[in-house]
Amino acid sequence: xxxxxxxxxxxxxxxxxxxxxxxxxxxxxxxxxxxxxxxxxxxxxxxxxxxxxxxxxxxxxxxxxxxxxxxxxxxxxxxxxxxxxxxxxxxxxxxxxxxxxxxxxxxxxxxxxxxxxxxxxxxxxxxxxxxxxxxxxxxxxxxxxxxxxxxxxxxxxxxxxxxxxxxxxxxxxxxxxxxxxxxxxxxxxxxxxxxxxxxxxxxxxxxxxxxxxxxxxxxxxxxxxxxxxxxxxxxxxxxxxxxxxxxxxxxxxxxxxxxxxxxxxxxxxxxxxxxxxxxxxxxxxxxxxxxxxxxxxxxxxxxxxxxxxxxxxxxxxxxxxxxxxxxxxxxxxxxxxxxxxxxxxxxxxxxxxxxxxxxxxxxxxxxxxxxxxxxxxxxxxxxxxxxxxxxxxxxxxxxxxxxxxxxxxxxxxxxxxxxxxxxxxxxxxxxxxxxxxxxxxxxxxxxxxxxxxxxxxxxxxxxxxxxxxxxxxxxxxxxxxxxxxxxxxxxxxxxxxxxxxxxxxxxxxxxxxxxxxxxxxxxxxxxxxxxxxxxxxxxxxxxxxxxxxxxxxxxxxxxxxxxxxxxxxxxxxxxxxxxxxxxxxxxxxxxxxxxxxxxxxxxxxxxxxxxxxxxxxxxxxxxxxxxxxxxxxxxxxxxx
Numbered sequence: 051x052x053x054x055x056x057x058x059x060x061x062x063x064x065x066x067x068x069x070x071x072x073x074x075x076x077x078x079x080x081x082x083x084x085x086x087x088x089x090x091x092x093x094x095x096x097x098x099x100x101x102x103x104x105x106x107x108x109x110x111x112x113x114x115x116x117x118x119x120x121x122x123x124x125x126x127x128x129x130x131x132x133x134x135x136x137x138x139x140x141x142x143x144x145x146x147x148x149x150x151x152x153x154x155x156x157x158x159x160x161x162x163x164x165x166x167x168x169x170x171x172x173x174x175x176x177x178x179x180x181x182x183x184x185x186x187x188x189x190x191x192x193x194x195x196x197x198x199x200x201x202x203x204x205x206x207x208x209x210x211x212x213x214x215x216x217x218x219x220x221x222x223x224x225x226x227x228x229x230x231x232x233x234x235x236x237x238x239x240x241x242x243x244x245x246x247x248x249x250x251x252x253x254x255x256x257x258x259x260x261x262x263x264x265x266x267x268x269x270x271x272x273x274x275x276x277x278x279x280x281x282x283x284x285x286x287x288x289x290x291x292x293x294x295x296x297x298x299x300x301x302x303x304x305x306x307x308x309x310x311x312x313x314x315x316x317x318x319x320x321x322x323x324x325x326x327x328x329x330x331x332x333x334x335x336x337x338x339x340x341x342x343x344x345x346x347x348x349x350x351x352x353x354x355x356x357x358x359x360x361x362x363x364x365x366x367x368x369x370x371x372x373x374x375x376x377x378x379x380x381x382x383x384x385x386x387x388x389x390x391x392x393x394x395x396x397x398x399x400x401x402x403x404x405x406x407x408x409x410x411x412x413x414x415x416x417x418x419x420x421x422x423x424x425x426x427x428x429x430x431x432x433x434x435x436x437x438x439x440x441x442x443x444x445x446x447x448x449x450x451x452x453x454x455x456x457x458x459x460x461x462x463x464x465x466x467x468x469x470x471x472x473x474x475x476x477x478x479x480x481x482x483x484x485x486x487x488x489x490x491x492x493x494x495x496x497x498x499x500x501x502x503x504x505x506x507x508x509x510x511x512x513x514x515x516x517x518x519x520x521x522x523x524x525x526x527x528x529x530x531x532x533x534x535x536x537x538x539x540x541x542x543x544x545x546x547x548x549x550x551x552x553x554x555x556x557x558x559x560x561x562x563x564x565x566x567x568x569x570x571x572x573x574x575x576x577x578x579x580x581x582x583x584x585x586x587x588x589x590x591x592x593x594x595x596x597x598x599x600x601x602x603x604x605x606x607x608x609x610x611x612x613x614x615x616x617x618x619x620x621x622x623x624x625x626x627x628x629x630x631x632x633x634x635x636x637x638x639x640x641x642x643x644x645x646x647x648x649x650x651x652x653x654x655x656x657x658x659x660x661x662x663x664x665x666x667x668x669x670x671x672x673x674x675x676x677x678x679x680x681x682x683x684x685x686x687x688x689x690x
Contacts, residue, residue: 110551
C-alpha cells in the first residue's frame with residue numbers, strides 16, 4: 051500500500067470519545083498551534099531582582115503569593131511594575147532590579163517603657179504593645195531603640211519583623227542575638243503595615259461561626275463556617291501616581307519619589323491625610339476594586355461605601371470628579387457621582403473595554419459609558435444569567451473581551467456570547483470552584499492567545515491552564531503553577547508570578563529556567579484514535595516517515611519521542627501488551643516508543659491494533675519542536 055499521510059486538524063477536542071474524535075488531537079500539555087501545526091511552547095526564566103526589605107522572604111524575591119501585576123511608565127521614563135501579594139505590595143523599576151516594598155502602614159505607635167520582655171538565652175522577644183491591632187503573620191518595623199535591651203543589640207531590634215500574634219496587647223518577634231537576662235524594659239516606636247491577607251479561600255470555624263447552642267460545649271464547630279477571602283489587589287495609574295486597593299479595603303496612593311532610587315510607602319487617600327494624599331470627606335473608605343477610566347480620567351470605585359456611611363454596598367459604583375481623584379462629594383460644579391446596580395448580589399469585577407467599562411456582577415454584565423453632565427455615567431445591562439469566576443478572570447484581546455465563568459467561557463464584542471469550547475469537560479469537569487477567586491486570565495498577544503489559570507478539583511492552588519487561540523479559534527490546555535500574569539510593551543516578554551516568590555519571564559528560551567541549571571519542559575500531544583476503514587479490521591504499521599522541525603533548539607542533537615499507541619477496541623488500554631513466544635504481526639499489540647532526531651528519515655516499527663493513537667513528546671533540555679505531516683506504512687492485518 052502507498053504511505054498514508056497523518057493529517058490531523060489543529061486544536062484539542064476532549065468533549066467526545068477518542069474514537070469519535072477521529073482525525074483530531076485529543077490530549078496535550080505545554081504545546082500550542084502555529085499555522086495549524088502543534089509545537090512545544092516557549093520556555094521561561096526568572097527575574098533576578100532581589101528584595102529591598104531588611105527582612106528577606108523565606109524563598110524567592112518577595113513575600114507572599116502575587117495576585118496582580120501592573121505596568122506603567124512615568125514621565126521621566128521609569129518603566130514600573132506593581133505587584134500585589136497577600137502579604138505586601140511591591141514596585142520594581144525595570145527588569146531584574148530590586149523589588150521595593152511600598153506596603154502601606156496602618157498605624158504607628160510608641161511605647162515609652164517596658165516595650166520588650168526577654169528570656170535569658172532566648173532569641174524570642176515578647177513585645178508589649180497595647181491594642182496593637184495586628185494579626186498573626188503581620189509585619190512591623192521597629193525604630194527608636196536607643197541601646198541594648200537585656201543583651202540584645204539595638205541594631206537587632208531596629209528593623210522589620212514578621213510577628214507572631216499572641217494576645218490583643220502582645221506579640222512575639224525573633225531576633226538574631228539571644229538575650230543575656232530576663233526582664234521587661236526598653237522603649238521603641240512600632241510602624242505596623244496593613245494587616246496581611248490569606249493566600250487561598252478558606253472557612254473559619256471560630257467562636258460564633260455556628261448556630262447558637264449547636265453541638266456540645268467545647269466541641270469543634272461542625273457548621274459551614276465563615277468564608278475568608280484571599281487577598282486580591284486592584285491598581286491603576288493616575289499619571290505617574292499609582293492607585294491601590296486591596297479588595298475589601300480602603301484606597302491608597304503611591305507617589306514616585308523625586309529621587310528614583312528612593313521608594314516611599316503608599317499612603318491612604320482620606321480627608322485626614324496630608325499633601326497629595328488628602329481628599330474630601332466623601333472619599334471611599336472601603337471598596338472591592340479601583341479603576342481609572344481611560345479617556346475621561348475618573349477614578350472609579352466598585353463595591354463601595356455610600357456617602358456619609360462606612361458600610362460597604364457590594365453593588366454600588368462611585369466615581370470622583372473628572373481629573374480630580376481627591377473630589378468625591380457630588381456638586382453642581384463637578385461630575386462626581388454614584389450608581390447602584392440592580393442585578394446580582396455583588397460586583398465581582400470591572401474591566402476597561404474599547405469604548406466602555408464592563409462591570410460584572412455575579413449574574414449580569416453592565417456596560418458603563420461616559421455620557422457627560424448631568425448624568426455623567428450611564429449603565430446598560432448587556433447580558434443576564436451569566437457568571438464570572440473572579441475579578442481577574444477577564445481579558446481583552448483583539449478588541450474582544452473574554453472571561454471565564456463558573457461553567458463556560460464568554461466573549462463580548464458589542465454583545466455577550468458563549469464561547470464554543472472543545473475541551474469543556476477537561477476544564478469544568480476537573481475544577482475547584484471554592485478557589486475561584488484565584489482564577490485569572492492572561493494575554494499572550496504575540497501568539498494570539500488568552501490563557502486562564504485555575505485550580506484543579508483536588509488542588510487549593512493554581513495548577514492548570516487553558517488557552518483560547520482567538521486567531522485560529524481553537525483550544526489547548528496543560529499543567530502549570532502561576533498566580534498572576536501581564537503582557538506589556540514595557541517588558542520584552544510576558545511576565546508571570548509563580549509560587550515561592552518567583553517573578554518569571556515567559557517565551558524566553560526553550561527550558562524551565564526557574565531551576566538552576568534549567569530543567570526540561572515536558573510537553574506532548576496525542577491524537578485521537580485512527581482506524582482502518584470503519585474499524586472492522588486490524589491495521590499493522592511497520593514504518594513511519596517522521597516530519598519534525600527542531601528550529602529554535604539550543605542543543606546539537608535535539609530529539610523527540612514518537613509513540614504508536616495501538617489497542618484492540620475503544621475500551622482497551624493503550625498500554626495493553628501481549629508477550630508471545632514469537633513476535634508476529636498477528637499478535638503484536640504492545641506500544642513502542644521511538645526516538646526521532648533532526649536527521650531521522652525512517653522509523654521501523656511493529657504495531658498492530660484495530661485503533662491507534664500517535665503521541666509526540668519531549669522531556670530533554672534545549673529542545674524546540676514543531677510537528678508536521680508524517681507518513682506511515684499501514685496495511686490490513688485480518689479481522690476479529
